[in-house]
Amino acid sequence: MSTPRTERAAAPREVADGYRAGRTLPVRVELVRQLKRRRTLVMGGLLAALPFVLLIAFAVGGEPEGRPGQISLMDSATASGANFAAVTLFASAGFLLVVPVALFCGDTVASEASWSSLRYLLAAPVPRARLLLSKLTVGLALSLAAIVLLPLVALAVGTAAYGWGPLHLPTGGTLPAGTATGRLALTVAYVFVSQLVTAALAFWLSTRTDAPLGAVGGAVGLTIIGSVLDEVTALGDWRSLLPAHWQYAWLDAVQPRLDPAGMIQGSSLSVTYALVLFALAFRGFARKDIVS
Template sequence: MSTLTESAPGFRPGRTLPLRVEAVRQLKRRRTQVMGLVLALLPFVLVAAFAIGGTPEGNPQRGPSLMQTATESGANFAATCLFVSAGFLLVVPVALFCGDTVASEASWSSLRYLLAAPVPRARLLWSKLAVALAFSAAAMVLLPLVALVVGTAAYGWGPLELPTGGGLAAGDAAWRLTVVVGYVFASQLVTAGLAFWLSTKTDAPLGAVGGAVGLTIVGNVLDAVTALGDWRNALPAHWQFAWVDALQPRPEWGGMLQGTAVSVTYALVLFALAFRAFTRKDIVS
């Protein structure tokens, strides 16, 4: 079937399942809209929490933190929102968008009809992966962007006050926060790879999403086991907050470079496993 179709006059595999069509399908889904609403509401929840409980006091043993400077300016509030959400909340949309790709189509029994359209398997997977990563990146941008607007309205526009002292002008702060968002997205590629690979192995979307979130949590737990020593350097979770080094008077890039290398390496392996599993998957079963 595939050979006959691909040799048919006028057939172009690259024009099947355009990214725009897949993006519109995913955008109209209820879980996409709900996730966007949750991320957009988080800054308002934090503003209300600070209004009720005040700004947290510092811990003398751990030193100053971003939480102490959260209400200094809109830029500080945006950085704080990233700090409190990067460890878990931002994991959820990445796992959801990437884990619900193939598995949801299989659970609805629509996957076989997509391939019979015909859409080549590699093209189908690339389209879904590209859209899932694009929506994941949008989630990373949405939260700090809304937080910046809400924080500026609540606390005013000003420099990014650093916990260690000093501050960054608005232009420099915007550039640093852009770097931070990019690194947070890179660090979440492991979760994306896990969810995407599991999505090709199961017909249960919740299994793929929950499995990716669960394995990410396991990585965080293992990183907390100090007895592992240098073995923790191979864990993506070990580098998830390396972006804090960018919010220093003189930013340090070593930790972020190592964290990006670890995350991208794991992600590429997992994406390759996903493509291998999907090319051998019995869609009819």
């Protein structure tokens, strides 16, 4: 015999006419919301301004000089627009690009909680998985846009200042301008994939805390710790398990002969860690008691 409680549980839920869970919080709506936020505009402005800052620095300081006895990509920064773009990416990939990725992926859910609007979104009702998927898609899209924007502006600024020409390699020789552009595109793609760990860390923390600064700062801090640990040579082969160990594997793309082995290993490690963290974010958020 069924009890009233069982009958209530088995009864179908009433759904408003026209309601479709898959149409709630469309990605385009979330994208427009995030694009209008001040932090998005400020971050985009800072990234677009960096190549001009480097251009002024080279104009004031003269030709770049490397360390005595060492040859680096920085030595040929003013050789062509392609070189200037590569140097800009080299100077920013280690830390600067971590910040927008952590910001766009770590601020997204936690900011709604801090504004006390998260529970209203879920009461709309927006399914939890749908909400996370929309916010993650937009966060990754903005992160990719930030990573693409910097070298794209640098290439335009460098070409205007130093001309369109081949990529001068630090080890000697050059790559034709067309080939160099393709290698830079490959580099940008790898930098984005390598930043997926930071994005996943920030997103997971964003589902665990109501403080956006905590999620963003936590992701940046853990990324820095990984970079510090990679410098500890006593760890030996254990360092190869750190995503930071492969963050500059893209330098193999600015060599006479492309060797993708390091980028493949780094990409595999980054994607694996990211998928685990994304899964934890969705699993934890599905069971979380939303009170904000």
